[in-house]
Amino acid sequence: MSENEAAAAGPSQRSVEMGVAIATALLGVIIMLGSMDVGIGWGSEGPKSGFFPFYLGVIIVGSSVINLLDAARGPSDKRFADWSQLRQVVAIVIPTAFYVTVIPWAGIYVSSLILIAVFMMWLGSYRPLSAIGLATLIIVATYLTFEKWFLVPLPKGPVEDWLGL
Amino acid sequence: MEDIVNLFHGFAVVLQPYNILLMCIGILLGVIVGVLPGLGGANGVAILLPLTFSMSPTSAIIMLSCIYWGALFGGAITSILFNIPGEPWSVATTFDGHPMAQAGRAGEALTAAFTSSFVGALFAVIMITLVAPLVAKFALQFGPPEKFSVFFLAFCSFIGMGKEPPFKTIASMMIGFALAAVGLDSVTGQLRLTFGFTDLLNGFDFLVAVIGLFGIGEILLTMEEGLSFKGKSAGINPKVVLHTWLELPRYWMTSLRSCLIGCWMGISPAGATPASFMSYGIAKRVSPRGAHFGKGEIEGVVAPETAAHAAGTAALLPMLSLGVPGSPTAAVLLGGLLIWGLQPGPLLFVEQKDFVWGLIASMYLGNLAGLIIVLTCVPLFAAILRIPFSIIGPVILVFCAIGAYTVHNSSFDVVLMLIFGIAGYAMKKCNYPLAPMVLAIVLGDKAEEAFRQSLLASQGGLGVFFSNALVGSIMALGLIVLFLPLIQSAWTRMRGATAT
Numbered sequence: 238m239s240e241n242e243a244a245a246a247g248p249s250q251r252s253v254e255m256g257v258a259i260a261t262a263l264l265g266v267i268i269m270l271g272s273m274d275v276g277i278g279w280g281s282e283g284p285k286s287g288f289f290p291f292y293l294g295v296i297i298v299g300s301s302v303i304n305l306l307d308a309a310r311g312p313s314d315k316r317f318a319d320w321s322q323l324r325q326v327v328a329i330v331i332p333t334a335f336y337v338t339v340i341p342w343a344g345i346y347v348s349s350l351i352l353i354a355v356f357m358m359w360l361g362s363y364r365p366l367s368a369i370g371l372a373t374l375i376i377v378a379t380y381l382t383f384e385k386w387f388l389v390p391l392p393k394g395p396v397e398d399w400l401g402l
Numbered sequence: 403m404e405d406i407v408n409l410f411h412g413f414a415v416v417l418q419p420y421n422i423l424l425m426c427i428g429i430l431l432g433v434i435v436g437v438l439p440g441l442g443g444a445n446g447v448a449i450l451l452p453l454t455f456s457m458s459p460t461s462a463i464i465m466l467s468c469i470y471w472g473a474l475f476g477g478a479i480t481s482i483l484f485n486i487p488g489e490p491w492s493v494a495t496t497f498d499g500h501p502m503a504q505a506g507r508a509g510e511a512l513t514a515a516f517t518s519s520f521v522g523a524l525f526a527v528i529m530i531t532l533v534a535p536l537v538a539k540f541a542l543q544f545g546p547p548e549k550f551s552v553f554f555l556a557f558c559s560f561i562g563m564g565k566e567p568p569f570k571t572i573a574s575m576m577i578g579f580a581l582a583a584v585g586l587d588s589v590t591g592q593l594r595l596t597f598g599f600t601d602l603l604n605g606f607d608f609l610v611a612v613i614g615l616f617g618i619g620e621i622l623l624t625m626e627e628g629l630s631f632k633g634k635s636a637g638i639n640p641k642v643v644l645h646t647w648l649e650l651p652r653y654w655m656t657s658l659r660s661c662l663i664g665c666w667m668g669i670s671p672a673g674a675t676p677a678s679f680m681s682y683g684i685a686k687r688v689s690p691r692g693a694h695f696g697k698g699e700i701e702g703v704v705a706p707e708t709a710a711h712a713a714g715t716a717a718l719l720p721m722l723s724l725g726v727p728g729s730p731t732a733a734v735l736l737g738g739l740l741i742w743g744l745q746p747g748p749l750l751f752v753e754q755k756d757f758v759w760g761l762i763a764s765m766y767l768g769n770l771a772g773l774i775i776v777l778t779c780v781p782l783f784a785a786i787l788r789i790p791f792s793i794i795g796p797v798i799l800v801f802c803a804i805g806a807y808t809v810h811n812s813s814f815d816v817v818l819m820l821i822f823g824i825a826g827y828a829m830k831k832c833n834y835p836l837a838p839m840v841l842a843i844v845l846g847d848k849a850e851e852a853f854r855q856s857l858l859a860s861q862g863g864l865g866v867f868f869s870n871a872l873v874g875s876i877m878a879l880g881l882i883v884l885f886l887p888l889i890q891s892a893w894t895r896m897r898g899a900t901a902t
Binding site (some may be wrong): 352 | 452453456457556567569570572573576577580583587589590592593594595598618621622625626627628667689790791792793795796797799800803804809811816817819821824827828829831832834850853856857858862
């Protein structure tokens with residue numbers, strides 16, 4: 238029973254909202270500091286470059302504090318999401334993070350092919366052959382559409398060089 | 403009169419075979435974008451924008467705006483057949499559309515939805531044809547303070563009229579403005595907020611933000627909810643269409659009311675989603691069959707669809723005539739104008755007549771083509787939704803990545819896209835609105851420029867924003883809208899006090 242409850246539990250909406258408010262407040266502080274670097278006063282050319290963003294930073298910090306207080310007053314029993322749901326989200330974020338970091342080296346076509354095939358096998362339990370086959374088909378169609386039809390070049394890697402594309 | 407001549411000239415431009423082809427491609431892509439979860443109008447247009455880089459601006463805007471019309475049509479298909487709103491503005495369509503489909507009247511519901519969409523769009527386009535040139539002519543006299551006041555009004559209405567908590571809207575909007583400020587300062591040419599990172603020299607592109615916030619964020623939400631599609635089959639044939647068309651004129655009053663609500667909400671940046679809900683709510687209250695709403699009443703499909711389409715179309719009016727987009731998708735189209743080297747705003751009507759009137763003409767024809775395409779291809783689009791998410795999900799991810807990369811041919815933008823995606827997911831779950839953030843990123847530079855130029859002229863005095871009747875009244879209107887929630891709650895409290 239308690240194990241089921243633990244499996245269904247998750248972070249509370251209140252703590253996540255407070256986290257987001259703190260994050261926006263930090264962003265506001267960074268913006269204020271960055272603006273002070275370039276000057277927030279009045280120069281010979283009128284308001285300096287940091288003038289406008291500095292006050293944006295002030296407003297962001299101010300509204301974040303209000304949001305933080307609001308969130309702290311919220312109910313503590315409302316859940317943001319179940320851990321199992323968050324696991325699904327993380328399960329898509331990690332491969333995607335890997336995908337976006339390898340694009341500069343492997344090119345967009347090969348990494349996309351692998352991404353699609355892996356997702357199909359893992360989420361949809363397709364057989365490797367059909368997953369790779371369909372992924373290849375999609376990528377070839379994408380290549381023809383972008384490079385040949387609309388003349389938009391996309392990043393390529395060693396495999397494309399080897400194929401002479 | 404001159405406008406009519408220009409409009410016919412616009413029709414001639416659109417009716418070139420190449421442009422008609424682009425129009426049909428745009429509609430088809432748009433419906434697909436509208437049908438698929440994780441791909442909305444704004445995000446779909448943003449991803450496909452790079453395809454248009456090599457086209458002439460007129461052909462490009464025809465294709466992109468048709469993607470937008472297609473997305474507006476597409477939302478209705480999933481709402482009615484699958485009870486899953488493909489777009490937020492078609493949520494209200496599920497209330498009566500899906501019960502109709504369950505009762506075996508899917509064909510009727512779809513025909514009613516598409517036809518009402520067309521009527522709503524047509525009404526809004528006629529309004530744009532008549533009003534936009536006048537607004538543009540008027541706006542040509544605007545100086546920096548007036549320009550800033552229009553931006554001010556647009557952003558205040560997000561805060562005052564949005565359903566999200568006002569301080570969350572403010573935080574989201576100001577972060578958008580701050581992101582727009584990163585990089586080269588357009589007034590002094592100085593670098594700012596880059597913290598020494600060379601990747602930040604060019605600042606944040608709003609297209610990358612749109613693709614991340616709306617595209618990746620939406621996929622993460624879909625994953626969390628673990629969607630499974632269980633749809634009704636779509637039986638649509640000429641007999642059903644004709645039968646429904648004969649029935650529809652009975653609801654002319656609902657249609658007209660929904661058109662007006664849609665146009666109003668579309669011009670003010672409230673957008674299509676609140677317009678569809680408001681229209682549905684009013685129709686339910688006013689209709690003699692109001693008690694049956696929610697059980698499959700055709701009027702309950704007509705009202706939200708008409709309003710959503712009218713609002714979606716009307717959102718282009720301020721974009722064209724003032725350079726202030728009324729919705730995130732209109733903002734993406736405006737970003738497209740900048741990329742093609744056009745300066746959005748009232749001058750378009752003077753300097754780019756072909757472009758403006760070509761766009762307006764394509765709104766008429768694009769919606770007509772859209773109506774025909776969706777009525778004939780519904781089964782095809784419904785079949786797309788039956789493709790499992792394990793295939794569609796990664797393909798959408800790949801297209802988002804390609805879209806983000808092609809904006810500046812930069813791999814760093816793809817990384818930013820993912821960061822925006824995660825931020826968008828968290829913000830959406832915490833009820834922060836994303837639309838004001840996107841609009842702020844698009845308009846940030848222009849708003850700041852207008853603000854600083856005004857201050858420069860007045861030597862720093864804020865009085866310049868109240869220096870004449872025009873700018874003063876726009877600013878005052880903005881302030882009233884800004885404090886609308888406070889005014890309303892004070893009013894109800896006062897009435898409550900007198901009642902007891």
